[in-house]
Amino acid sequence: xxxxxxxxxxxxxxxxxxxxxxxxxxxxxxxxxxxxxxxxxxxxxxxxxxxxxxxxxxxxxxxxxxxxxxxxxxxxxxxxxxxxxxxxxxxxxxxxxxxxxxxxxxxxxxxxxxxxxxxxxxxxxxxxxxxxxxxxxxxxxxxxxxxxxxxxxxxxxxxxxxxxxxxxxxxxxxxxxxxxxxxxxxxxxxxxxxxxxxxxxxxxxxxxxxxxxxxxxxxxxxxxxxxxxxxxxxxxxxxxxxxxxxxxxxxxxxxxxxxxxxxxxxxxxxxxxxxxxxxxxxxxxxxxxxxxxxxxxxxxxxxxxxxxxxxxxxxxxxxxxxxxxxxxxxxxxxxxxxxxxxxxxxxxxxxxxxxxxxxxxxxxxxxxxxxxxxxxxxxxxxxxxxxxxxxxxxxx
Numbered sequence: 001x002x003x004x005x006x007x008x009x010x011x012x013x014x015x016x017x018x019x020x021x022x023x024x025x026x027x028x029x030x031x032x033x034x035x036x037x038x039x040x041x042x043x044x045x046x047x048x049x050x051x052x053x054x055x056x057x058x059x060x061x062x063x064x065x066x067x068x069x070x071x072x073x074x075x076x077x078x079x080x081x082x083x084x085x086x087x088x089x090x091x092x093x094x095x096x097x098x099x100x101x102x103x104x105x106x107x108x109x110x111x112x113x114x115x116x117x118x119x120x121x122x123x124x125x126x127x128x129x130x131x132x133x134x135x136x137x138x139x140x141x142x143x144x145x146x147x148x149x150x151x152x153x154x155x156x157x158x159x160x161x162x163x164x165x166x167x168x169x170x171x172x173x174x175x176x177x178x179x180x181x182x183x184x185x186x187x188x189x190x191x192x193x194x195x196x197x198x199x200x201x202x203x204x205x206x207x208x209x210x211x212x213x214x215x216x217x218x219x220x221x222x223x224x225x226x227x228x229x230x231x232x233x234x235x236x237x238x239x240x241x242x243x244x245x246x247x248x249x250x251x252x253x254x255x256x257x258x259x260x261x262x263x264x265x266x267x268x269x270x271x272x273x274x275x276x277x278x279x280x281x282x283x284x285x286x287x288x289x290x291x292x293x294x295x296x297x298x299x300x301x302x303x304x305x306x307x308x309x310x311x312x313x314x315x316x317x318x319x320x321x322x323x324x325x326x327x328x329x330x331x332x333x334x335x336x337x338x339x340x341x342x343x344x345x346x347x348x349x350x351x352x353x354x355x356x357x358x359x360x361x362x363x364x365x366x367x368x369x370x371x372x373x374x375x376x377x378x379x380x381x382x383x384x385x386x387x388x389x390x391x392x393x394x395x396x
Contacts, residue, residue: 005131013124013359014359018036020348021357031357032376032380033357033376034356038241039236039375041239041291043240044239044284046284047238047280051272059272059274061271063268063271063274065262065263065268066094067093067094067095067247067269068268068275070278071094072089072090073089074278075087075089075092075094075249075281076092078281083219083230084216084219091252092248092249093248093262095247096246097233097235097244097246098201098203098231098233099125101248102201102248103132105229105250106129106132106199107133107261108254108257109133110164114134114163115135115136115137115160116135116163116166117163117165117167120139120141120364120365120366121148121364123364126169135164136162140154147177148177163196166198167199169203170202173203174361174364175324176315176318176321176323177319178208178319184220188217188221188224191227192223192227200218200230203232203233203236204237205232205237206237207291207319209292212319229249230248232246233247234246237288238288239291240276240280245270245274298376298378299321299374302381303316306385309389311329312326312327312329321373322371323374324361324366324370324371324372325370327361327370328368330392331346333395335394335395342360343360343369343370349391350391353394354384354388355387356384
């Protein structure tokens, strides 16, 4: 009945959990959500006011398919000032969220017979996006004991004449790991030497802790920059997930092809949201600093709290707002009618017994862990951790 691309697509596990939460909430059951990958902060007031201004002065019509020139110029300023990367507005496309920017790039670069190398654990949509192009995702498993750092030798072993691009996400969702300058330089050299594109997802670049610095891979050389498609957006850094503004910067011919594709699929993104994003990029650093400071406080608390629970261990992430505790010790245990065999079983158990929502590690390519987002109030984090510990103690 449906095409092979749809039949071969695996539904998002995180969306499935969201549906279950909606059903429980409909019954009046309170659920603490640690499964949602978005800041719990309101969009800063200056951004909201700029959006209202845009509405009042008529920024409500179609924009160019690639986004307004004004916004693309502001993004170019941001990339030069903060990332040390020089782009013209013609090298940039604004899309309906960073997700569309990634999909645009993959559809422009990849087709049947191509391969895309993806370090694992990975963001849940990467695999399905690659499959939708007809290309084959090639997973390179990173090790928890090494805090999920890039394994350059493993990546080399998975590159061949079919490899079209490598997908990088730093800071990483779901692990919170940050790739080092040395690792990124080595990846850049590999890609230049083998004529491979780099799809660099930097959406969490401002959410970094412990004095770490974000490095854009394209800064190392013009050759690496010419093989890089940088992905970013306003969603995570400025608490604007629902505004749906992402962007990509890269080689002009590639960006032009992505823009032509977007012109046929969705046209330009939401006009008032583009206008508000001008303010986000230019005048919102103080709000970002406040948010990062609070995320850091929650990060330290939740890691300490998880490591105090018998049977759980958790690395300290350096970026984003996720932790990936190891929960393998609970596999094979049970309580009442619940039997825990994998991360999805434990996720369902915690949802129903502890009334907390987490994401199963298997959705991100790792089964011995679950993902917990600490983008929630400290009050909810403390309450949720108590409820989780009580539920886990029941498993025998």
